[in-house]
Amino acid sequence: MEKTNSFTTEHQLRVHSAEDLSGLADGSVDLVVTSPPYPMIEMWDESFSRQSPEAARALEAADGPAAFEAMHLLLDRVWGECYRVLLPGGFACINIGDATRSVGGGFRLYSNHSRITGACEALGFQSLPPIHWRKQTNAPNKFMGSGMLPAGAYVTLEHEYILIFRKGDKRKFDPLEAERRRRSAFFWEERNRWFSDVWDFKGSRQALGAPGGFSRLRGAVFPFELAYRLILMYSLEGDRVLDPFMGTGTTVAAAMAAGRSSVGVEIDASFSEKVVELLPKRVSVLNDRISERLEGHREFLRSYREKKGREPAYQNRHHHFAVVTRQETELRIYFVDSIEKIDEGRLRTTYRTANGGQNQLPLP
Numbered sequence: 001m002e003k004t005n006s007f008t009t010e011h012q013l014r015v016h017s018a019e020d021l022s023g024l025a026d027g028s029v030d031l032v033v034t035s036p037p038y039p040m041i042e043m044w045d046e047s048f049s050r051q052s053p054e055a056a057r058a059l060e061a062a063d064g065p066a067a068f069e070a071m072h073l074l075l076d077r078v079w080g081e082c083y084r085v086l087l088p089g090g091f092a093c094i095n096i097g098d099a100t101r102s103v104g105g106g107f108r109l110y111s112n113h114s115r116i117t118g119a120c121e122a123l124g125f126q127s128l129p130p131i132h133w134r135k136q137t138n139a140p141n142k143f144m145g146s147g148m149l150p151a152g153a154y155v156t157l158e159h160e161y162i163l164i165f166r167k168g169d170k171r172k173f174d175p176l177e178a179e180r181r182r183r184s185a186f187f188w189e190e191r192n193r194w195f196s197d198v199w200d201f202k203g204s205r206q207a208l209g210a211p212g213g214f215s216r217l218r219g220a221v222f223p224f225e226l227a228y229r230l231i232l233m234y235s236l237e238g239d240r241v242l243d244p245f246m247g248t249g250t251t252v253a254a255a256m257a258a259g260r261s262s263v264g265v266e267i268d269a270s271f272s273e274k275v276v277e278l279l280p281k282r283v284s285v286l287n288d289r290i291s292e293r294l295e296g297h298r299e300f301l302r303s304y305r306e307k308k309g310r311e312p313a314y315q316n317r318h319h320h321f322a323v324v325t326r327q328e329t330e331l332r333i334y335f336v337d338s339i340e341k342i343d344e345g346r347l348r349t350t351y352r353t354a355n356g357g358q359n360q361l362p363l364p
Contacts, residue, residue: 006334006337006350006351006352006353007238007259007334007350007351008348008349008350008351009238009255009256009259009260009261009262009348009349009351010261010342010346010347010348010349011252011255011256011261011262011263011264011279011346011347011348011349012262012263012264012345012346013246013249013252013264013266013272013275013276013345013346013347014263014264014265014266014272014345015265015266015267015268015269015272015345016265016267017051017265017267018078018081018244018245018265018267019074019077019078019081020081021081021082021084021085021244021265024085024242024263025085026084026085027085027086027087027088028085028087028240029082029085029086029087029090029240029241029242029263030086030087030090030235030236030239030240030241030260031086031090031091031092031093031230031231031234031235031239031240031241031242031260032082032086032090032091032092032093032094032241032242032243032244033093033227033230033231033241033242033243033251033254034093034094034095034242034243034244034245034251035094035095035096035222035245035247036075036078036094036096036244036245037071037245038096038097038099038112039067039068039071039072039075039099039110039112039115040064040067040068040071040099040101040103040110040112041097041099041101042101044071045059048067048070048071048074051074052070052071052073052074054066054070054073055067055070055071055074058070059103062103062104062105063103063104064101064103064104064106064108064110067103068110068115072112072115072116072119075116075119076119078244078245079092079116079119079120079123079125080123081244082242082244083120083123083124083125083167085242086167087167087171088167088168088169088171088172089166089167089168089169089170089171089172090166090167090171091128091164091165091166091167091234091235092120092125092163092164092165092166092167093162093163093164093165093230093234094116094120094161094162094163094165095133095160095161095162095163095222095226096112096113096116096160096161096163097112097113097157097160097161098110098111098112098113098157098160098161099112100154100157107154113130113161113163116163117163120163120165124167124168125165125166125167126165126166126167126168127163127164127165128164128165128166129164129197130161130162130163130164130197131161131162131164131196131197131198131199132159132160132161132162132197132198132199133159133160133161133162133199133200133201133226134158134159134198134199134200135158135159135160136200136202162199162226162230164234177236179330180236180237180238181236182327182330182331183237183330183331183332184232184235184236184237184331185327185328185330185331186232186233186328186331187293187296187297187300187323187324187328187331188323188324188325188328189296189297189300189324190232190293190296194229194232194233195233199226199229201223201225201226222250223250224250224253224254224289225289227250227251227253227254227255228254228257228258228289230254231251231254231255231258231260232258235258235260236260237258237259237260237332238259238260238261239260239261240260240261240262240263241255241260241261241262241263242262242263242264242265243262243263243264243265244265245265245266246264246265246266246271246272246275247266247271248271248274248275249264249271249274249275249278249279251264252264252275252279253279253282253286256279256286256336256339256349257286257289257290257336259334259351272345276341276345276347279339279347280338280339280340280341280347282339283336283337283338283339286336287335287336290333290334290335290336290354291335293333294319294333294354297321298321301321301322304324312324314326314328314329315329316328316329316330316331317329317330318330318331318332318353319331319332319333319354332353332354333354334351334352334353334354335351335352335353335354336349336350336351337350337351337352338350
């Protein structure tokens with residue numbers, strides 16, 4: 001990371017099981033952002049069964065609790081590797097949904113979020129307050145059970161969890177990291193919106209708009225906005241972000257937009273190939289989201305003036321707009337200039353400063 005008007009980040013896409021991250025050194029990753037396959041969600045049965053004979057046998061025997069545990073034992077090995085490669089004070093953010101299912105004639109809840117929390121705490125992670133992602137559900141027949149009759153209907157699950165863990169105590173920053181941290185600040189209004197325990201992405205960017213329906217190839221794709229926020233909240237400009245379940249590359253793309261390097265691990269080679277092919281074509285989409293940050297701040301300033309009758313007290317020294325707090329004065333935003341393939345499974349992203357050119361934020 002250079003202190004100039006441009007810099008680069010690197011992104012590695014690896015094809016193997018995340019149960020073994022031996023290619024990554026201890027403490028070499030600053031943040032984990034991921035959404036694993038959800039145990040006991042039927043669309044993932046085949047994937048878990050291929051990797052775990054125990055899960056396959058339990059499903060065949062209609063033993064739901066045994067299948068649930070076998071599936072999580074696979075994930076436990078990944079969380080152990082994530083703990084190892086995270087630097088002390090680094091965060092792991094895991095998007096997971098619970099499952100409801102009838103196996104062997106009995107309908108019940110399979111609490112994925114609590115099982116993962118227990119496993120991560122056993123590794124040494126510290127649990128922090130989670131986020132509830134409230135999903136949009138408009139189906140008129142969404143209710144389960146006996147309809148209008150009591151003692152037989154079930155509550156529907158309309159949210160997923162974003163579990164937040166930290167490896168040990170708070171991260172310590174040397175002088176150069178402290179400078180990067182100041183440049184990585186978020187806006188006051190973003191902080192108030194993001195650090196809430198309920199997120200609703202209605203109206204937010206859901207995916208990368210990839211051609212050919214790539215964003216829908218995997219039914220459990222999580223929103224670009226979810227990964228982008230988490231990366232901005234829990235890492236610094238130039239940090240390295242790991243997604244051990246890369247899938248369609250949402251976390252890698254969000255890391256590119258946020259000015260972070262990344263490592264994506266995916267067991268399915270076809271996904272990795274598609275990500276390498278498509279991400280270089282998504283520069284304008286990533287820049288649209290970066291522009292939305294700047295435009296959102298401009299709208300905030302208009303509203304602030306209308307309510308307060310004055311400008312906020314501080315001035316950002318890089319972008320020359322008003323900000324509410326002193327901590328925002330060093331905030332710096334870059335646009336993606338290019339994404340290019342370096343070699344097999346490696347991409348480089350080049351950035352330019354948001355000052356100047358057609359992407360400059362006009363002064364309000």
